[in-house]
Amino acid sequence: MKKRIAVLPGDGIGKEVAKGAIEVLQAVGERFGHQFYFQYGMIGGEAIDTLGTPLPDETIELCKQSDAVLLGAVGGPKWEKKPAHLRSEQGLLRIRKELGLYANVRPTSYYPSLADASPLRKEVIEGVEMVMVRELSGGIYFGKPSERIQKNGEDGVVDTLYYQRAEIERVVRLAFELAVERKGKVTSIDKANVLESSRMWREVAEVISKDYPDVELEHMLVDNAAMQMIKNPKQFDVVVTENMFGDILSDEASVLTGSLGMLPSASLSERGPYLYEPIHGSAPDIKGKGSANPIAMILSAAMMLRQSFGMNEEADAIEQAVNQVLDAGYRTKDIMTFGKKLVTTDEMVGEIKATLMDNEAIMYIMSAYA
Numbered sequence: 173m174k175k176r177i178a179v180l181p182g183d184g185i186g187k188e189v190a191k192g193a194i195e196v197l198q199a200v201g202e203r204f205g206h207q208f209y210f211q212y213g214m215i216g217g218e219a220i221d222t223l224g225t226p227l228p229d230e231t232i233e234l235c236k237q238s239d240a241v242l243l244g245a246v247g248g249p250k251w252e253k254k255p256a257h258l259r260s261e262q263g264l265l266r267i268r269k270e271l272g273l274y275a276n277v278r279p280t281s282y283y284p285s286l287a288d289a290s291p292l293r294k295e296v297i298e299g300v301e302m303v304m305v306r307e308l309s310g311g312i313y314f315g316k317p318s319e320r321i322q323k324n325g326e327d328g329v330v331d332t333l334y335y336q337r338a339e340i341e342r343v344v345r346l347a348f349e350l351a352v353e354r355k356g357k358v359t360s361i362d363k364a365n366v367l368e369s370s371r372m373w374r375e376v377a378e379v380i381s382k383d384y385p386d387v388e389l390e391h392m393l394v395d396n397a398a399m400q401m402i403k404n405p406k407q408f409d410v411v412v413t414e415n416m417f418g419d420i421l422s423d424e425a426s427v428l429t430g431s432l433g434m435l436p437s438a439s440l441s442e443r444g445p446y447l448y449e450p451i452h453g454s455a456p457d458i459k460g461k462g463s464a465n466p467i468a469m470i471l472s473a474a475m476m477l478r479q480s481f482g483m484n485e486e487a488d489a490i491e492q493a494v495n496q497v498l499d500a501g502y503r504t505k506d507i508m509t510f511g512k513k514l515v516t517t518d519e520m521v522g523e524i525k526a527t528l529m530d531n532e533a534i535m536y537i538m539s540a541y542a
């Protein structure tokens with residue numbers, strides 16, 4: 173199969189982990205006989221420095237012309253204090269809007285070999301299999317006005333949380349569709365005891381649930397949810413929530429796997445192309461140190477193969493290789509524990525690639541003897 177993939181490495185460790193994912197995809201292409209064409213686009217701080225905007229038109233065009241988009245991460249202290257139109261994160265928000273990416277699907281799985289990398293007890297996290305569906309192109313990150321204001325002679329500030337009913341409906345429906353294929357439970361997380369937007373969210377969830385009689389719907393307030401996620405994460409199957417709540421809760425959920433560097437994501441739209449990115453940011457604190465964990469990015473590439481290209485076997489092969497490498501004890505610094513083998517970003521990528529290719533050799537030998 174031939175596929176065009178737009179690659180937006182972005183800033184900081186975004187570049188380091190994107191490079192690793194491309195190498196793994198090249199290995200997959202070699203093993204399974206696919207041709208992946210990678211075309212690079214600028215986004216975030218790098219784009220501001222080079223072209224004066226966090227999202228150049230060429231990047232938008234490139235993404236729209238591609239079969240899928242892979243994104244590293246954007247941001248860094250250099251651009252933090254700039255006016256809004258020159259902040260790196262604006263590039264990310266805008267590409268989500270331009271591509272109509274309304275749902276960000278963030279799976280969180282338990283890795284037996286990483287049980288000791290999580291600060292949580294093994295009994296609490298063992299068997300966790302949850303997927304968070306975060307609304308991605310509306311809510312408080314997009315509402316206008318969002319600005320400093322003067323009111324009654326005082327300095328003030330306003331952000332706006334706005335949703336059209338239809339925006340809530342489509343993301344909640346997607347969560348129910350996922351639940352049908354999974355354990356049949358949707359937890360809708362909101363702040364309905366305070367926010368009117370959450371009361372509409374709850375109403376919509378109730379209406380949509382009528383189309384899915386075999387799926388259990390539960391509502392949970394976000395403050396309680398933050399606590400339940402750590403205390404009893406096994407109760408969750410599919411979680412659906414507003415943009416900012418989902419942003420925060422999914423970083424929290426990463427603790428269940430051992431590290432933020434383990435969680436991939438798929439951002440879905442009505443028409444495609446879809447975008448795949450790790451849930452973490454550009455991690456300026458470890459940039460250039462060779463300690464970034466590339467697994468979240470590599471697993472995002474696996475999600476792309478499965479979701480956008482229907483390449484299930486290929487995605488399974490990546491996930492299997494990642495598991496084998498973790499089982500063999502290879503660890504980047506964020507998941508390092510006593511007695512394991514500490515490796516750099518590039519070495520981790522190298523181990524995953526080598527395992528992918530070794531597995532092919534083993535399958536070839538086995539088929540020869542079958």
Ligand SMILES: NC(=O)C1=CN([C@@H]2O[C@H](COP(=O)(O)OP(=O)(O)OC[C@H]3O[C@@H](n4cnc5c(N)ncnc54)[C@H](O)[C@@H]3O)[C@@H](O)[C@H]2O)C=CC1
Binds near residue numbers: 452457458506
């Ligand atoms: N999708 C994106 O592009 C995102 C961008 N950001 C931006 O990234 C910048 C840094 O934000 P932070 O709040 O520090 O969040 P962050 O996610 O970049 O890092 C948080 C902590 O996790 C660690 N970490 C993150 N990814 C890791 C990995 N793959 N391997 C090992 N350790 C990892 C970092 O070293 C840091 O200690 C900011 O400019 C922020 O706006 C933040 C989140 C998402």
Ligand SMILES: CC(C)CC(=O)C(=O)O
Binds near residue numbers: 261264
């Ligand atoms: C610009 C932010 C909304 C990025 C972020 O934290 C995320 O998407 O997880």
Ligand SMILES: [Mg+2]
Binds near residue numbers: 419420423451
């Ligand atoms: Mg985030």
